[in-house]
Amino acid sequence: MPLAHFDGALAVVTGAGSGIGRATAVALAGHGASVIAADIDLPSAEETVAVAKTVGAGGTAYQVDVSDAEAMGTFAAEVKEAHRVPDIVVNNAGIAVAGPFLDTGLDDWDRILGVNLWGVVHGSRLFGKQMRDRVHALPNKPDKPNFGGHIVNVASAAAFAPWRVMPAYCTTKSAVLMLSECLRAELAGSRIGVTAVCPGFVSTDIVEHGTYVEDDASARDRLRRRGQKAISLRNYPPEKVAERIVHAIIKNKAVVPVNFEGHLLHTLSRVSPATVRLLARIPAPRG
Numbered sequence: 001m002p003l004a005h006f007d008g009a010l011a012v013v014t015g016a017g018s019g020i021g022r023a024t025a026v027a028l029a030g031h032g033a034s035v036i037a038a039d040i041d042l043p044s045a046e047e048t049v050a051v052a053k054t055v056g057a058g059g060t061a062y063q064v065d066v067s068d069a070e071a072m073g074t075f076a077a078e079v080k081e082a083h084r085v086p087d088i089v090v091n092n093a094g095i096a097v098a099g100p101f102l103d104t105g106l107d108d109w110d111r112i113l114g115v116n117l118w119g120v121v122h123g124s125r126l127f128g129k130q131m132r133d134r135v136h137a138l139p140n141k142p143d144k145p146n147f148g149g150h151i152v153n154v155a156s157a158a159a160f161a162p163w164r165v166m167p168a169y170c171t172t173k174s175a176v177l178m179l180s181e182c183l184r185a186e187l188a189g190s191r192i193g194v195t196a197v198c199p200g201f202v203s204t205d206i207v208e209h210g211t212y213v214e215d216d217a218s219a220r221d222r223l224r225r226r227g228q229k230a231i232s233l234r235n236y237p238p239e240k241v242a243e244r245i246v247h248a249i250i251k252n253k254a255v256v257p258v259n260f261e262g263h264l265l266h267t268l269s270r271v272s273p274a275t276v277r278l279l280a281r282i283p284a285p286r287g
Contacts, residue, residue, distance in 0.1 A: 007032035010086045011059075012079060014066050014123055015093030017044025019204030020154060023242035024090050025059070026052050031246060033088065035059030036079055040066075040093075066093045067114030069122055076126035085130040087147070088249060091123040092154040094172075096206050098223055099213030101167040108211055109168060116172035117179075120153050124183055124194075127151070132190045148192035150249045153180045157200040157262040160269040162280040165223070173198075177255070184254055193252040199241050200261030201234035234259075 011028045015021035017039030025035045029052035036059055037052070039045040045061035052058045060083070064075045079086060097104060097112045131149035158170045159177040180196035187194060207227035214223055236259050248256045257266040268276050 006088070009033040009088055010036065010083055011088035011090065012036040012038065012086045012123075012127060013090040013092060014038045014064070014119065015154075016048050016061075017041045018048075019206065020199070020202060020238045020241050021090070021092040022048045022051070023238035024092065024245050025049075026055055027239070027242035027246050028088065028090075029053075029056035029058060032056060034083075036062060036083065036086065038062045038064045038066075038075065038093075040064065066091075066119030066122060067111075069118070072119075072122035072126060076130065079127075080130055085134045086127055086149065087131075088150050088152070089123055089127040089131075090152040090154065090245065091120040092152075093119050094154065094156075094206065096166070096210035096227075097168040097213065098166050098210055098227065100164070103213045104168050105213070108213055111211070112168050112172055116169070117175050120176050120179060124151055124153065124179070128183065128187060128192065131192050132187065135190045135192070148187070148190045150193040150195070150252070151180075151183065151187075152195045152197060152245055152249065153177075154245075155180070155196045155198045157198050157257065157259075157265045159196070159198050160257075160262075160265040161276045164280055164283065181254070193249070195245075195248045195253050195256060197241065197245055197248060197256045197258060198262050198266065199258035200236070200265070201231050201259070202236050202238055202241055203231055203234070204238055207231055234261075 011033040013021050013025040016025045016037035025037050025048050029035050034057045035052050037045040037048040042063035049059050049061045065071050093115055095115045097108050135148040153176050155176040156173040159173040162170055177196045180194050184194035212223045241258050244256055244258050257263045
């Protein structure tokens with residue numbers, strides 16, 4: 001059962017200190033939700049709450065490392081105790097690691113898997129269980145089924161297509177997409193929706209703060225500059241992604257490609273996988 005509006009809803013957003021996370025928290029607040037803005041950078045999360053208060057009910061900021069299972073367990077318990085079981089959870093926190101697979105060290109893999117995949121696993125598992133238990137604890141009303149909640153996992157257009165330049169990032173995002181599809185099937189009976197949102201290039205700081213593992217400094221710098229240029233030329237604001245997230249919750253969408261490259265790669269992955277595999281061979285430009 002889709003959530004028709006957000007008045008009085010409680011929404012948890014991870015990675016809410018900037019980019020898509022901040023835009024989503026503000027958008028949900030603008031639609032009437034009270035927001036739990038979680039980020040590893042507490043001052044940034046507090047800034048998000050301050051902005052959310054200018055458009056709606058605002059919310060509360062929390063500091064949490066989504067890759068830390070114990071910290072996430074404590075966070076989920078605190079949200080339930082201090083507030084209640086959330087109605088919406090947006091697992092958005094993410095980082096980028098770019099460069100060849102053979103140059104990507106185990107520490108780099110641990111870091112990106114911890115944030116991009118384990119962060120989604122922790123958020124979905126902990127809050128998903130709270131939502132499911134809430135539904136099953138309420139009396140059954142066949143004429144008016146209880147709304148269980150909605151989980152949004154922010155993946156990427158990289159989930160649809162391999163690329164030799166970003167094997168670690170593509171791997172984590174494709175895993176988030178598959179996890180979301182599996183979880184959607186599992187939780188449907190509890191009236192909990194699950195959506196995977198898959199944006200292409202978006203104007204955020206993910207490239208600037210990314211890790212680059214090319215074998216020499218000049219190659220790493222070229223890769224960073226190329227990513228920054230692509231995002232600058234694309235000029236797709238995170239607020240537009242937030243709009244798609246809000247719409248996806250209302251309509252209970254399963255998979256939501258965002259912007260031109262998101263839709264293109266999603267379509268190609270289904271109608272011409274050979275083309276996607278060919279595109280994956282394109283190296284990073286040297287300019």
